[in-house]
Amino acid sequence: MSCATVPVRRETKKVNEIANIDPSFKYIKAHLLDGNVYILYDWHFDTTANLLNGYGSFLDINRNIISSRGNVKYRAKTYIEPYKIDISDISLLETNVPGPSLAGGLTVVTGVTAGIGVYCLINPKACFGSCPTFYASNGDTLEIQAEGFSSSISPSLEKNDIDMLYTARAKNDFVLVVTNEALETHSIRYANVLVFEKQNDERVFHSPEGIFYKTKGILPPTGCHNNNGECLAEVVNVDRIELFSLADPDNLDSKEEIIVTFEVENDGKVGLLIGKRQTLLTTFLMYQGLAYMGESTTYWMAEFERNKITTGENIFGLLGGIEVFSKDTYGNWILEGEINETGPIATDFNIIPLANNQHGEVELKLRLNKGLWRIDYLGLATISEQVAPILIQPYQVETITGTETFPLSNLIENNKYLVTYPGDSYRIKYRLPFENAELFLDSQGFYLEWIRDEWVREQNFRKLNLMFNRPSQYLKVAAPEYKKIEPFMEETFWNSRYEKR
Amino acid sequence: MLNCCSTIKAPIGSVPNRKALTTDAYGGWLEMTINSSNDSITGEFIAANEDSIYIMQNGEIQIYAISNISFARVIIFNNARGAYLIWTVAGSLLTISNGGFFIFTLPTVLVSGILTTVAESKRVNYLDYPSNGFKELSKYARFPQGMPEGIKASDLNPRLTPKR
Helix, strand or coil: CCCCCCCCEEEEEEHHHHHHCCCCCCCEEEEECCCCEEEEEEEEEECCCCEEEEEEEEECCCCCEEEEECCCCCCCCCCCCCEEEEHHHEEEEEEEECCCCCHHHHHHHHHHHHCHHHHHHHCHHHCCCCCCEEEEECCCCEEEEEECCCCCCCHHHCEEEEEECCCCCCCCEEEEEEECCCCEEEEEEEEEEEEEECCCCCEEEECCCCCEEEEEEEECCCEEEECCEECHHHHCCCCCCCECCCCCCCCCCCEEEEEEEEEEEEEECEEEEEEEEECCHHHHHHHHHHHHHHHHHHHHHHHHHCCCCCCCCCHHHHHCCEEEEEECCCCCEEEEEEECCCCCCCCEEEEEECCCCEEEEEEEEEEEECCCEEEEEEEEEEEEEEECCEEECCCEEEEEECCCCCHHHHHHCCCCCEEECCCCEEEEEEECCCCCEEEEEEEEEEEEECCCHHHHCCCCHHHHHHHHHCHHHHHHHCHHHHHHHHHHHHHHHHHCCCCCC | CCCCCCCCCCCCCCCCEHHHHHCCCCCCEEEEEECCCCCEEEEEEEEECCCEEEEEECCEEEEEEHHHEEEEEEECCECCHHHHHHHHHHHHHHHHHHHHHHHHHHHHHHHHHHHHHHHHHCCCCEEEECCCCHHHHHHHCCCCCCCCCCCCHHHCCCCCCCCC
């Protein structure tokens, strides 16, 4: 007979087992030999001094509060010393797993009913989706910094993903918040931070080949134009004012070009910086594919996992990335590189190093699919050197909302995953060696979409076959339907984020 | 292991709600049956030593030999079934404000509310003896380490409970 819900669990450990206690427990109770008890948070065990340190309350045998110490270091300038308890005074240590709150389900349903229900009923393929979302403080507020492994939509597609934490403020106690804001199950194998020490105006960027370059002296563009005219204002600053075009109404596979110019005074090796994210075209196509699978989605996904589905050209490969060209001495456009990163949530920054040193007016061409990319920033950076990162694993993971009992060990041990469900969020803590540092997120995992009832009604194997085996043709067929919802997708997408309320 | 599969209710105020378990330092609510007299004893679970248990009964500490206890149950927390029920009813009424979407939202809130309330009412919140040993039950005592030396029964006060 199985229990209806995950039960409450209380663990007690003797003091000599203190090192075996998962540090991710938010609270710990230290029962003293004399019957008094400390209830502590922000606690840690000082192995050198044999002290249990933490903030909280000290209670007598009748559980009256003798004293309390709050950790107010983030709100006040006065530092309050934590309790420091000699472990020889401790008889027993207690931790609790209170089990999941069912209220979450009810509030979520209420929230969904009130919010995303309406949006998703109208535009079911515009609902928020795509992979774990990572937030970090920019010094003032938490800001979306990265989305992990967006293209890993099944276990066999698991892969790692490196994202620049462009506006994250590095500090010794660095925190990332990871959330699941979609109707998806996320399995995160690891989420490490890559750290580079830097000086003054230096920045580090990584190329599509995975090479990290230290740069300095970033030049803004002096000119930018595309088929719609001038575009300098959209790309000159990192400000979320983005350059994008709408998809071709007759064919979703249709390319456009952007010409961008820079004035380079000093001769040297340079690279084009691109800050960009995708539009919701790829999200639409992915959801549409699942909708065509309909009630047989599990069958198709299983076939895919077993490598029993072979396709011709890949539909996402056909749409492609952002190709960067420079001019040779004869004025011919030469391909310098291509950036292609799936995901419509977080703006990611990359560098395309140019093969030859540049001087004077430098003209570059970007070739990309119409209606697929939103470019926030273009710049030309002087490359100093290639650099290698220091990899930092998390030392603590706090559950904000979620059911994982040991989130830290799931993130750092081999063959384990931190599994999150809609509305879950975890606070991941790192100890960084430098405060003036460039940070990148190195994450790996995969995620599974939850099939919506609205999708199942669109089951259509003929169109599925077309999408998989003749994607060029399919992108023409699908264009009218996408164009109907394209103007509203971005707003609908961001308004349908799934939160536990 | 906690037993399956339904909730038992302790007197109001005698145990915390589930979320407060991490910060509540009193003992759970103990219900026991005594072998010799078949009497039923209830009160806060204070401590268990190797051969005896301490219970706060009507404001005083009582000590019973474990060998004389035929059955015991420690209730750890009270569930939130009542609150969920009120929530479900209120949420259902609020769907009237959804206009035409009422036909979607009312069934959604009703079904999820009823399922949540039923699931909550089945949440396991107690531990039984002898199916579990007192060593396991004692994790939910005020003093899980056993009765500390030097504490007299008269030193101990009962849990402060709200006035009814």
